[in-house]
Each structure stands twice: as C-alpha cells, then as structure tokens.
Amino acid sequence: MAVSDHVDFNGFMEGVNRRNPHQPEFVQAVQEVAEDIFPFLDSNEEYHSQQILRRIAEPDRVVSFRVCWEDDNGNIRVQRGWRVQNNNAIGPYKGGIRFHPSVTESVLKFLAFEQTFKNALTGLPMGGGKGGSNFNPKGKSVREIMRFCQSFMTELYRHIGADVDVPAGDIGVGGREIGYMFGQYKRITNQFTGVLTGKGLEYGGSLIRxxxxxxxxxxxxxxxxxxxxxxxxxxxxxxxxxxxxxxxxxxxxxxxxxxxxxxxxxxxxxxxxxxxxxxxxxxxxxxxxxxxxxxxxxxxxxxxxxxxxxxxxxxxxxxxxxxxxxxxxxxxxxxxxxxxxxxxxxxxxxxxxxxxxxxxxxxxxxxxxxPGKAANAGGVAVSGLEMSQNSERRSWKEEELQQMLKDIMAGIHKSCETYGRQGDGYIDYVKGANIGGFKKVADAMLAFGVV
Known part of the structure; x- marks a missing residue:
C-alpha cells in the first residue's frame, strides 16, 4: 500500500497539522519520517499500539523565554529564546544553539525532532534537543554579542546540565559564543562541567570538532x-x-x-x-x-x-x-x-x-x-565524544578522533544499508536512516513503559 493511501498515515498527519498550526518546517520534518515509519509499523504492531511515533513527534517540553540585553548605544533590546527538548529516551538531550533572525519555534522543533534520530544513528547515548534565538549576530560588536550570550545563558542555565541537556553551537554560534555562554554558566552555577560542547581546547574542547x-x-x-x-x-x-x-x-x-x-x-x-x-x-x-x-x-x-x-x-x-x-x-x-x-x-x-x-x-x-540525519551526524558524534572526554577529564589525540569519526560514519551507513536496501539492490538511505534511528529510540521507550 502506498503511504499516500495509508489511512492511519493521513490521520496522523492531520493530527500533526492540527496540533502544530503555522509550523511548516516541523510538519515537513515529521512527514518525511512518517512516510517511512508507517509502512514499518504494519509489521511492528507494538510500536503502533504504544503510539511511539506520536510520542516522539510531541516534544518533551518547549521552553520559551525573553532575552533582554543592552547594545553599545545604551538601547535596551529584546529577543526571544527557546530550548526544545524533544526526546531523552537514550541519553541527555543533545543539540545545537542557533542565533539567526529566521529562528522560530517551528524551526527549532523540526531541528530537535531530526536530532533525535540523528543522535540515535551515531550509536552514542544522546537524546535530541535544539535551541536558539532570533538574535542576529551580523553587524553586532563583540561586546554586544558577549552581553547577549550572557543574558541568554542567564535564562537557559536552569534547564541544562551535563546529565540533563548539553547544547552545542550551530548557525551564528561558534567557539566565541560558546565561550561566552560557558563562562556565564560557570559564573552562575559555580560549576565546571561538560554542559556545552564545541568549547575551546583550553577549557575542555575536543580536537576536530x-x-x-x-x-x-x-x-x-x-x-x-x-x-x-x-x-x-x-x-x-x-x-x-x-x-x-x-x-x-x-x-x-x-x-x-x-x-x-x-x-x-x-x-x-x-x-x-x-x-x-x-x-x-x-x-x-x-x-x-x-x-x-x-x-x-x-x-x-x-x-x-x-x-x-x-x-x-x-x-x-x-x-x-x-x-x-x-x-x-x-x-x-x-x-x-x-x-x-x-x-x-x-x-x-x-x-x-x-x-x-x-x-x-x-x-x-x-x-x-x-539525508542530513545520517550524513551530517559527524558533528554531533564528535560532540558526544567531547562529552565523554569531559566526563573522564581527558583528551584524545587527533588521529584517535579521526578514526572514531570514520568508524561512526561507517556505522551509520551500515544501519542505513540494513534498513534501506531494496529488492533491486538500491539503498534507500532516507528509509534506512528513518527506520534505523526510530527503532533504537522506540525500543528504549518501550522499555520505560508509558512515560
């Protein structure tokens, strides 16, 4: 049966649209996954009866907050910040922070949803999350960016932690911004922990990130x-x-x-x-x-x-x-x-x-x-390795990390091949990535019961 004719699929997507009005990016991301997962559910009734996909497509929580900061001319500026914690079935929430005027709740929900599957494919114990703000770093002075990052972390710090949620960088957030946010987290909490990845090598970062x-x-x-x-x-x-x-x-x-x-x-x-x-x-x-x-x-x-x-x-x-x-x-x-x-x-x-x-x-x-959830997982994979290095209070050599990255990407490819190879020999990497990532998260969720 073609997925477009699948009654349950159509009903599911109608529900996603109804619950997430005016969020086209998020709906698109869910549909792209659901097109492959629903046929898979036909032969895996437990995933369907336990509403696993429905649960993954509803974030654990979406935190929204105001970010006030002062520009170089003394003007008070107000932005909106978010952290979307989508799913932590296999580990702490993990995903970047994006600063860009295009950032909306819909964009971050789609990114956190994708991150859940991407992180599962790496084989590392990381859940899916994403955060950011509609702040535009372009044209801002270094001091303005620092003040914004500090204000952003003053709100975010209470929702993250090394065993809770570990953000990283993304568009508009590089090593400089991570440094400002990490410094503010340390200042507020008086803790030096691996709460962020993408850090400088001087204070716990990883080579090749x-x-x-x-x-x-x-x-x-x-x-x-x-x-x-x-x-x-x-x-x-x-x-x-x-x-x-x-x-x-x-x-x-x-x-x-x-x-x-x-x-x-x-x-x-x-x-x-x-x-x-x-x-x-x-x-x-x-x-x-x-x-x-x-x-x-x-x-x-x-x-x-x-x-x-x-x-x-x-x-x-x-x-x-x-x-x-x-x-x-x-x-x-x-x-x-x-x-x-x-x-x-x-x-x-x-x-x-x-x-x-x-x-x-x-x-x-x-x-x-x-698809990106498979091909661009190298960044979060090395972020996961940075988390491990922080936990062990050690650093690995570059050649070790390069080999681990190659091995992780080869492992993701193998998973996609396992679930995506068709009868004619063609490998449908989209299907393989969606099912491979879904199955790992779904099996963990089944183990926890209805939570």
Missing part, C-alpha cells in the same frame, strides 16, 4: 560511492554554503581527490571551473569566518571564477552535490536539474536542506541520497 560535520558528510558520501565500487577521485562536486560545514566538506573532497566547483552564501554562489584548491579554501575560511566577508569577493581574489547573485548552485553540472547551507535550499526543480545533469550522489551537510519534492525526486530516480 570544527571539521567533524563537513568531514563526516564526505565520509558518508565516500561510503555510498563504495557500494558502486567508486570513489571521489576525479569527481566534480557542487557545494552550497561557505561556513564551517561547507569549507571542511570542500577540504575533505579535495583531500580525497575530488574537484570542488562552487560555494555560496545568502547573496549568491561562486563557480570556479578550475576547482577550489586548499589555498582557495583557506582563503574562504579566513575571509568568511574571521573577517565576516561575503563570498562574492572570492572572484576578486581568484579572477578565474564567476559570481551569480541571488541564485543557488544546483544548475552547475556535477558528479556529487552537498547542500551545506540551510533548510529547504534545494527544491524539487533543483533536484530534477541535478538529475538531468547526471548527478550520481547527494550528501546533505545541512539539516533538511532538500524539500519534500526534492527528496521524492532523488528517491524516485534512485540517486544515492543521504
């Missing part, structure tokens, strides 16, 4: 290609974004012999037909991260490239594509264009960057397509 999400997405991509007896040598790659995830994904592709053609930001994308060398990637890292510049300035530094304003890079022909910017950046028509241009594999470096139409297009064409 900045690289982990981008590297992990490429390791997963390499695992997918290996099922076709292929690798990245000589393959062309189109990447969106130009922040931490995108630049490290580009770096790893170059290291593995691929050729990266594009990067982007909210203003448009650059296309470098000669490919981005390590020198060029380092320029982007410095220009974007430290100088807060725009990607269009790349063409001034490297004249062989072109910049296209107001567009995404999905029209550039390529062998592999990695959307690494934000949610719903790769639409159905973009997916069809990539397919028509011969794309072989897509690995999501961002959270839900492909809309439902795009996901259906890739799956329908049997493209190797890795």
């Amino acid at each position: 900045p690289e982990a999400t981008g590297y992990g997405a490429v390791y997963f991509l390499a695992n997918m290609l290996a099922t076709k007896d292929q690798d990245l040598v000589g393959k062309t790659a189109v990447i969106s974004g130009s922040g931490n995830v995108a630049t490290h994904a580009a770096e790893k592709i170059v290291q593995l012999g691929g050729k990266v053609l594009t990067l982007s930001d909210s203003g448009g994308f650059i296309h470098d037909p000669d490919g981005l060398s390590q020198e060029k990637i380092d320029w982007v890292k410095t220009h974007k991260t430290h100088r807060r510049g725009r990607i269009e300035e790349y063409v001034e530094a490297f004249p062989g490239a072109t910049f296209t304003a107001g567009k995404t890079p999905w029209g550039v022909p390529c062998d592999v594509a990695l959307p690494c910017a934000t949610q719903n950046e790769l639409l159905g028509e973009d997916a069809k264009t990539l397919i028509a241009n011969g794309v072989q594999a897509v690995s999501e470096g961002a959270n839900m960057p492909t809309d439902l139409d795009g996901v259906h297009a890739f799956r329908g064409a049997k493209i190797l397509f890795a």
Whole structure:
C-alpha cells in the first residue's frame, strides 16, 4: 500500500497539522519520517499500539523565554529564546544553539525532532534537543554579542546540565559564543562541567570538532560511492554554503581527490571551473569566518571564477552535490536539474536542506541520497565524544578522533544499508536512516513503559 493511501498515515498527519498550526518546517520534518515509519509499523504492531511515533513527534517540553540585553548605544533590546527538548529516551538531550533572525519555534522543533534520530544513528547515548534565538549576530560588536550570550545563558542555565541537556553551537554560534555562554554558566552555577560542547581546547574542547560535520558528510558520501565500487577521485562536486560545514566538506573532497566547483552564501554562489584548491579554501575560511566577508569577493581574489547573485548552485553540472547551507535550499526543480545533469550522489551537510519534492525526486530516480540525519551526524558524534572526554577529564589525540569519526560514519551507513536496501539492490538511505534511528529510540521507550 502506498503511504499516500495509508489511512492511519493521513490521520496522523492531520493530527500533526492540527496540533502544530503555522509550523511548516516541523510538519515537513515529521512527514518525511512518517512516510517511512508507517509502512514499518504494519509489521511492528507494538510500536503502533504504544503510539511511539506520536510520542516522539510531541516534544518533551518547549521552553520559551525573553532575552533582554543592552547594545553599545545604551538601547535596551529584546529577543526571544527557546530550548526544545524533544526526546531523552537514550541519553541527555543533545543539540545545537542557533542565533539567526529566521529562528522560530517551528524551526527549532523540526531541528530537535531530526536530532533525535540523528543522535540515535551515531550509536552514542544522546537524546535530541535544539535551541536558539532570533538574535542576529551580523553587524553586532563583540561586546554586544558577549552581553547577549550572557543574558541568554542567564535564562537557559536552569534547564541544562551535563546529565540533563548539553547544547552545542550551530548557525551564528561558534567557539566565541560558546565561550561566552560557558563562562556565564560557570559564573552562575559555580560549576565546571561538560554542559556545552564545541568549547575551546583550553577549557575542555575536543580536537576536530570544527571539521567533524563537513568531514563526516564526505565520509558518508565516500561510503555510498563504495557500494558502486567508486570513489571521489576525479569527481566534480557542487557545494552550497561557505561556513564551517561547507569549507571542511570542500577540504575533505579535495583531500580525497575530488574537484570542488562552487560555494555560496545568502547573496549568491561562486563557480570556479578550475576547482577550489586548499589555498582557495583557506582563503574562504579566513575571509568568511574571521573577517565576516561575503563570498562574492572570492572572484576578486581568484579572477578565474564567476559570481551569480541571488541564485543557488544546483544548475552547475556535477558528479556529487552537498547542500551545506540551510533548510529547504534545494527544491524539487533543483533536484530534477541535478538529475538531468547526471548527478550520481547527494550528501546533505545541512539539516533538511532538500524539500519534500526534492527528496521524492532523488528517491524516485534512485540517486544515492543521504539525508542530513545520517550524513551530517559527524558533528554531533564528535560532540558526544567531547562529552565523554569531559566526563573522564581527558583528551584524545587527533588521529584517535579521526578514526572514531570514520568508524561512526561507517556505522551509520551500515544501519542505513540494513534498513534501506531494496529488492533491486538500491539503498534507500532516507528509509534506512528513518527506520534505523526510530527503532533504537522506540525500543528504549518501550522499555520505560508509558512515560
């Protein structure tokens, strides 16, 4: 029976829409998972009778609070902050904090829901959560960002803890912001605990954390290609974004012999037909991260490239594509264009960057397509390893962490393969990730009874 004809599925989604009005991102995330889980429930009645998916799709709690701070001109500013604690069946809530004007309760609920499955796939004992604020760090002074972070943590601290909820960074929240928030938590509680990840190496952070999400997405991509007896040598790659995830994904592709053609930001994308060398990637890292510049300035530094304003890079022909910017950046028509241009594999470096139409297009064409909950789990995996290091009061060497990251991504790929392999040999990674993540959380929830 096609999922669209499944009466229980339709009724379930009607309920999700009714309970979450004006929250399209959250509803989209739940639908993407439910499309695979409902057929799975047909042969697993206990999950259905115990309403496991219904329970996972209702966050344990959503905390909303006011954040007041003072700008450099003495003006009082007011933002809204949230922490969504979705599910802690297999461990403390774990997920990033995002500072961006697009942040809403719907966005954070979708991210926390996705995080629940992503964290389960890593094999580490972490539940799913997410938080943030509609604060925009762009254009703010360092002192303004510090004051905002301190005010944000003054409200958040009572809801988190090393064994309760361990936030990390996300869009708009890097090492600087984590430092300000950790300092305020320590100041208020008089405790030095592993309550945040993504910390500086000087005070409990982990090596390779900045690289982990981008590297992990490429390791997963390499695992997918290996099922076709292929690798990245000589393959062309189109990447969106130009922040931490995108630049490290580009770096790893170059290291593995691929050729990266594009990067982007909210203003448009650059296309470098000669490919981005390590020198060029380092320029982007410095220009974007430290100088807060725009990607269009790349063409001034490297004249062989072109910049296209107001567009995404999905029209550039390529062998592999990695959307690494934000949610719903790769639409159905973009997916069809990539397919028509011969794309072989897509690995999501961002959270839900492909809309439902795009996901259906890739799956329908049997493209190797890795959803974010599987492909971009490298970041939270290393965050989980940072939690372990904090608990043990130790640090692991870089080569140890690199190997653990590779092993975790290979393990996620294996889980997706187990639950996603079809009769014709095609591996439906979306189905595999959804069922693999769901089953681990569901089995833990069954063990706890009705709670």
